[in-house]
Amino acid sequence: MAKFVDQAEIEVSSGKGGAGCVSFRREKYIPKGGPDGGDGGKGGDVYIITDPNLQTLLDYQYKRHFRAENGKPGGSRNKHGRDGKDILIPVPQGTVVIDVQTEELIVDLVTSNHKFLVVSGGRGGKGNAHFATSTHQTPRFSQPGESGNTKKIKLELKLLADIGLVGFPNAGKSTLISSISASKPKIANYPFTTLVPNLGVVSRGGNRSFVVADIPGIIEGSHEGRGLGDQFLRHIERSAVVLLVVDLSEYAMPPASKAPEVLMNELRAYDISLANRVKAIIGTKCDLLASDEIIATIKAISAGLNLTFFPVSAVQRNGLKELLDFMESEFLKTKDHENRDIWRDI
Secondary structure (H helix, E strand, O other): OOOOOOEEEEEEEOOOOOOOOOOEOOEOOEOOOOEOOOOOOOOOOEEEEEOOOOOOOHHHHOOOEEEOOOOOOOEOOOEOOOOOOOEEEEEOOOEEEEEOOOOOEEEEEOOOOOEEEEEOOOOOOOOHHHHOOOOOOOOOOOOOOOOOOEEEEEEEEOOOOOEEEEEOOOOOHHHHHHHHOOOOOOOOOOOOOOOOOEEEEEEOOOOOEEEEEEOOOOOOOHHHOHHHHHHHHHHHOOOOEEEEEEEOOOOOOOOOOOHHHHHHHHHHHHOHHHHHOEEEEEEEOOOOOOOHHHHHHHHHHHHHOOOEEEEOEOOOOEOHHHHHHHHHHHHHHHHHHHOHHHHHHO
């Protein structure tokens, strides 16, 4: 499996246009033929294109400079120079392209095989045949080709998921996603087991399915970059539904009673629209010494936030059916009534 890399910075350069040609027609019995210098070819363009088979930006950690081919010069007998070859840079779906110098968004690539022009090649120069006039029939000059363009761009991958799971490290998100989908993330009983986002496709029979994202655990201060939380939260920006995952066991850090408030505050601080998309609190590990008092407390907190509460045990599969029914219902609401693609255009 390829290493997951979700950010890269590269430099792209289009090709220079080929120079126009200075030439005169020279044939037998025509000693003083007119100008016949051809035009130079156009420099190659640089495109970015989404590839549905790619899942990472790993390749751009090693190769950072991309240059399209220059156009070829024009020739005699009005021969047009060959255009320079374009470059196609493949990226995963969900990649955002940002101008490094201005920090402005260039394009958000969310559809399959989306081809976008980043920098155009220089135009080829005109040959001297273009400059002949009735008073100047032997022009001995042509145009040089235009220079290409160079741009430094940042590539950022934002996962395309319908539902995002947010919780503290070791809250049970990975165990949950492995229980409801075919995803098999690394699972262990210590914090920060998950270091990269995971996607799981949840099949509900027939053609019904939705995609769930499990991002690495966030901590208090994540919206400011603490613990790389701001980078992790980026991967649920496109999710139309967000669910909080809270550890109900007595060994949870922080305690379950404090977790929902801290998680909501982090989401609000990072992007208020993310907090507005929270629909439920999932209480995990209810089979591991989760007291009735803790469950009652989280249930009350959920009600106060107008959220649905689901106590579950992913290991014993308790409560999963009710949770999956809810997840599918919320997903269908966004798909049918809100047009979930709106979140993918953010």
